[in-house]
Amino acid sequence: MEKEATLLEDLLGLIKDKNEAALHDLIERLKTEDLVYAYNRFSKDDQASLINLLSPEDAATLLERIPQNQAVEAIENAEVETAASILNELYSDDQVDILAELDSTDAEAILDEMLPAEAENVRRLIQYDPESAGGLMVTEYLAFESDMTVGQTVKHLQEKAEEYEDYHVQYIYVTNNNRFAGVLQMRDLLLSRPNTKLSSIVIRNAFSMPPEASLEDLISFFDKYDFFGVPIVDGEDQLLGIVLRKDLREAESERSNLELLETQGIVGGEELRSMPVLLRSKRRLSWLSVNILLNIIAASVIAFYQDTLEEVIALAVFLPVISDMSGCSGNQAVAVSLRELSLGLVKPYELARVLWQEVKVGLINGTVLGILIGIAAYIYMGNAYLGLVVGGALAINTVVAVSIGGTIPLFLKKMNTDPALASGPILTTITDMLGFFLALTFAGAAMNYLV
Amino acid sequence: MEKEATLLEDLLGLIKDKNEAALHDLIERLKTEDLVYAYNRFSKDDQASLINLLSPEDAATLLERIPQNQAVEAIENAEVETAASILNELYSDDQVDILAELDSTDAEAILDEMLPAEAENVRRLIQYDPESAGGLMVTEYLAFESDMTVGQTVKHLQEKAEEYEDYHVQYIYVTNNNRFAGVLQMRDLLLSRPNTKLSSIVIRNAFSMPPEASLEDLISFFDKYDFFGVPIVDGEDQLLGIVLRKDLREAESERSNLELLETQGIVGGEELRSMPVLLRSKRRLSWLSVNILLNIIAASVIAFYQDTLEEVIALAVFLPVISDMSGCSGNQAVAVSLRELSLGLVKPYELARVLWQEVKVGLINGTVLGILIGIAAYIYMGNAYLGLVVGGALAINTVVAVSIGGTIPLFLKKMNTDPALASGPILTTITDMLGFFLALTFAGAAMNYLV
Numbered sequence: 026m027e028k029e030a031t032l033l034e035d036l037l038g039l040i041k042d043k044n045e046a047a048l049h050d051l052i053e054r055l056k057t058e059d060l061v062y063a064y065n066r067f068s069k070d071d072q073a074s075l076i077n078l079l080s081p082e083d084a085a086t087l088l089e090r091i092p093q094n095q096a097v098e099a100i101e102n103a104e105v106e107t108a109a110s111i112l113n114e115l116y117s118d119d120q121v122d123i124l125a126e127l128d129s130t131d132a133e134a135i136l137d138e139m140l141p142a143e144a145e146n147v148r149r150l151i152q153y154d155p156e157s158a159g160g161l162m163v164t165e166y167l168a169f170e171s172d173m174t175v176g177q178t179v180k181h182l183q184e185k186a187e188e189y190e191d192y193h194v195q196y197i198y199v200t201n202n203n204r205f206a207g208v209l210q211m212r213d214l215l216l217s218r219p220n221t222k223l224s225s226i227v228i229r230n231a232f233s234m235p236p237e238a239s240l241e242d243l244i245s246f247f248d249k250y251d252f253f254g255v256p257i258v259d260g261e262d263q264l265l266g267i268v269l270r271k272d273l274r275e276a277e278s279e280r281s282n283l284e285l286l287e288t289q290g291i292v293g294g295e296e297l298r299s300m301p302v303l304l305r306s307k308r309r310l311s312w313l314s315v316n317i318l319l320n321i322i323a324a325s326v327i328a329f330y331q332d333t334l335e336e337v338i339a340l341a342v343f344l345p346v347i348s349d350m351s352g353c354s355g356n357q358a359v360a361v362s363l364r365e366l367s368l369g370l371v372k373p374y375e376l377a378r379v380l381w382q383e384v385k386v387g388l389i390n391g392t393v394l395g396i397l398i399g400i401a402a403y404i405y406m407g408n409a410y411l412g413l414v415v416g417g418a419l420a421i422n423t424v425v426a427v428s429i430g431g432t433i434p435l436f437l438k439k440m441n442t443d444p445a446l447a448s449g450p451i452l453t454t455i456t457d458m459l460g461f462f463l464a465l466t467f468a469g470a471a472m473n474y475l476v
Numbered sequence: 477m478e479k480e481a482t483l484l485e486d487l488l489g490l491i492k493d494k495n496e497a498a499l500h501d502l503i504e505r506l507k508t509e510d511l512v513y514a515y516n517r518f519s520k521d522d523q524a525s526l527i528n529l530l531s532p533e534d535a536a537t538l539l540e541r542i543p544q545n546q547a548v549e550a551i552e553n554a555e556v557e558t559a560a561s562i563l564n565e566l567y568s569d570d571q572v573d574i575l576a577e578l579d580s581t582d583a584e585a586i587l588d589e590m591l592p593a594e595a596e597n598v599r600r601l602i603q604y605d606p607e608s609a610g611g612l613m614v615t616e617y618l619a620f621e622s623d624m625t626v627g628q629t630v631k632h633l634q635e636k637a638e639e640y641e642d643y644h645v646q647y648i649y650v651t652n653n654n655r656f657a658g659v660l661q662m663r664d665l666l667l668s669r670p671n672t673k674l675s676s677i678v679i680r681n682a683f684s685m686p687p688e689a690s691l692e693d694l695i696s697f698f699d700k701y702d703f704f705g706v707p708i709v710d711g712e713d714q715l716l717g718i719v720l721r722k723d724l725r726e727a728e729s730e731r732s733n734l735e736l737l738e739t740q741g742i743v744g745g746e747e748l749r750s751m752p753v754l755l756r757s758k759r760r761l762s763w764l765s766v767n768i769l770l771n772i773i774a775a776s777v778i779a780f781y782q783d784t785l786e787e788v789i790a791l792a793v794f795l796p797v798i799s800d801m802s803g804c805s806g807n808q809a810v811a812v813s814l815r816e817l818s819l820g821l822v823k824p825y826e827l828a829r830v831l832w833q834e835v836k837v838g839l840i841n842g843t844v845l846g847i848l849i850g851i852a853a854y855i856y857m858g859n860a861y862l863g864l865v866v867g868g869a870l871a872i873n874t875v876v877a878v879s880i881g882g883t884i885p886l887f888l889k890k891m892n893t894d895p896a897l898a899s900g901p902i903l904t905t906i907t908d909m910l911g912f913f914l915a916l917t918f919a920g921a922a923m924n925y926l927v
Binding site for chain 2: 310371
């Protein structure tokens with residue numbers, strides 16, 4: 026507790042004093058998690074002051090480490106010149122991610138101030154879908170023409186050692202009249218004689234991917250092969266960039282985090298408490314207000330059977346239990362399907378197989394839960410028939426809930442709708458309606474034994 | 477649809493024909509996702525036959541690509557000799573992950589059949605916590621004594637080129653009388669004269685981590701530094717292994733996936749539909765049966781106010797809506813807190829700050845949802861007071877739900893309990909009880925206007 030409070034104070038003190046040197050030293054030494062935590066706790070003004078005080082290199086390092094929406098906000102709030110000089114220091118994929126989120130006029134103003142080569146690069150990259158190979162690739166890579174010798178290549182690398190220091194790449198790409206020809210590992214250079222031509226040691230049947238390749242394609246590729254990166258090559262064999270394994274893992278991990286938030290009803294999958302209250306409210310409400318409508322529709326089944334309920338008022342205790350437990354059982358099945366979809370273990374059209382696998386679990390769990398609630402109803406109200414009515418309704422409804430829960434994500438995926446966001450509300454609406462209907466019609470049929 | 481069906485048929489045909497050569501070719505060519513999908517669809521017998529027919533190298537490649545619990549099952553079902561020869565081919569971290577899941581007698585039998593050096597290595601590694609640096613490290617790395625020259629090192633690398641081919645590592649570690657002395661990049665070798673001693677080019681203040689370092693420590697390290705791996709060194713400066721960035725990302729992504737499943741009530745965070753039905757049922761039921769108890773307790777509030785409900789039976793329609801909507805609002809806040817905890821943006825003791833941030837959202841969303849349900853109740857039942865009762869109860873309950881939802885994960889984390897699994901049930905029990913209580917006491921107070 027004390028550590029974080031002290032850190033916040035130290036940082037704020039240095040910002041107030043405009044002590045650029047000490048800030049540089051402190052930020053170099055901080056662990057990412059502490060820096061991210063501190064930045065997140067600052068007021069908007071302190072965040073802007075910090076960004077202004079840092080050198081473009083340090084500011085770029087900071088932006089690479091905080092969540093992306095905060096990085097976008099920092100660039101939005103900075104002067105155009107400051108923003109441009111920070112962006113010059115970022116890797117091409119981060120440049121694009123940030124600029125793509127800005128208003129197009131803001132983005133244009135910053136691009137005009139950036140180094141012309143960097144700006145041109147961004148303008149080219151920003152056209153790709155951010156979850157495609159084109160959107161994930163970086164353009165910081167090493168490529169040499171195939172008629173160069175090992176000696177020339179090593180000499181070039183030695184001369185430019187400083188410039189290349191930040192490059193992640195462990196491969197050297199070889200081109201032939203600017204067309205992608207293959208790949209070399211650093212150690213291939215090491216183990217060859219200086220006068221060898223690159224063309225004679227290049228691995229020619231190297232893998233490459235088109236810029237349109239999807240996140241799934243890339244995940245599959247890196248699962249299969251132990252490479253650090255894959256070259257992205259267009260239809261005319263031009264080398265466009267490389268996708269690095271590390272960037273891919275980040276994209277993948279980001280996506281499963283967003284899925285977690287979406288399942289719980291955060292539209293867009295992203296909310297940080299540092300966002301404005303109204304924005305947070307709005308995003309949550311957009312899902313809640315659809316949900317309350319569905320809920321009221323579902324509950325109107327109860328109104329329809331109001332006479333039955335009036336005679337067996339004890340049933341009112343168990344209706345919310347049936348609704349909630351069916352939702353829980355169904356959502357377990359939804360979660361398993363989302364996971365299996367993302368692992369590629371199930372295809373969207375395999376509704377029948379998943380249905381059968383869920384029906385089996387539903388029969389067991391429905392029986393157990395039905396007996397539990399039945400006993401509770403019997404003990405509570407002293408009427409075994411009430412136990413049968415409530416238990417029977419929950420048992421049947423559980424089978425239906427897991428069947429729908431297991432299959433609805435597949436169905437939504439097939440319809441190209443987002444299964445994480447929509448599965449829950451659809452599921453609970455159907456199971457609420459059916460649960461209320463079953464309990465109240467069973468009660469109506471058994472009325473003579475209940476009152 | 478046809479593609480996968482054909483693939484399954486082809487593979488099964490080759491398995492039945494015991495056509496080892498064709499199987500090898502087909503598996504080499506398959507994308508990971510297709511292979512994983514197909515394996516997952518096989519019967520247990522066909523899975524075992526496939527593992528038996530493959531060469532140890534191919535079987536190892538397959539096991540590295542399927543989910544871990546399936547890999548464990550494959551090894552369990554194989555003959556001891558087959559299992560041992562497959563395990564010999566795996567990376568040390570995968571060897572340990574699989575053997576740690578087996579019965580200790582089964583594991584011992586396999587270890588006795590493995591290559592002695594590999595077995596000894598596993599026995600050492602298996603002692604580490606799987607989510608610590610020791611549990612995540614691999615022991616396939618290159619290390620040379622610091623008094624060797626660049627020329628000697630390159631010669632050694634050339635001679636052993638084939639053996640080292642599979643090594644991920646892009647660094648060379650330097651030891652001094654077996655103590656960790658620093659690190660070299662491949663390109664440092666490339667750019668130095670052959671008679672240079674490693675001691676004169678080694679980067680001495682290289683980062684290292686102890687085997688006890690946690691997953692969080694490692695994530696923070698790799699977020700901060702652009703390295704491919706970090707050496708793991710014990711208190712006596714012995715180099716034990718290296719943790720690779722790629723393995724860390726896999727561990728991290730795995731963890732956020734498990735969190736998604738736990739939030740939805742899959743205890744242990746892992747279920748694949750290829751698991752036995754009874755196991756799947758049991759895991760889901762262990763959470764559901766606690767939940768149904770909590771639900772019945774919460775619903776007993778309704779029984780307590782049965783007289784009120786009998787007089788205003790229309791309220792029975794809205795009780796499940798209040799219960800469900802409060803749960804939804806609260807779970808949104810739970811999801812945001814889980815996300816902020818895992819990003820390190822909030823510390824477990826910051827209950828007050830989170831509470832305040834949620835109360836603000838709760839006031840807005842509670843007002844909106846309260847008005848919506850109030851209008852619905854008014855239109856439906858033609859009684860404005862009923863609208864006030866229902867709307868007021870939901871409005872207040874929403875504020876409480878988001879307050880509890882935002883803070884309960886922090887509280888559970890502070891108590892060292894798993895917030896993903898327990899937050900939901902605790903939340904909904906409290907909000908159900910309060911929601912029913914509010915609606916029914918408000919109704920009791922306004923009874924004269926309601927009937």
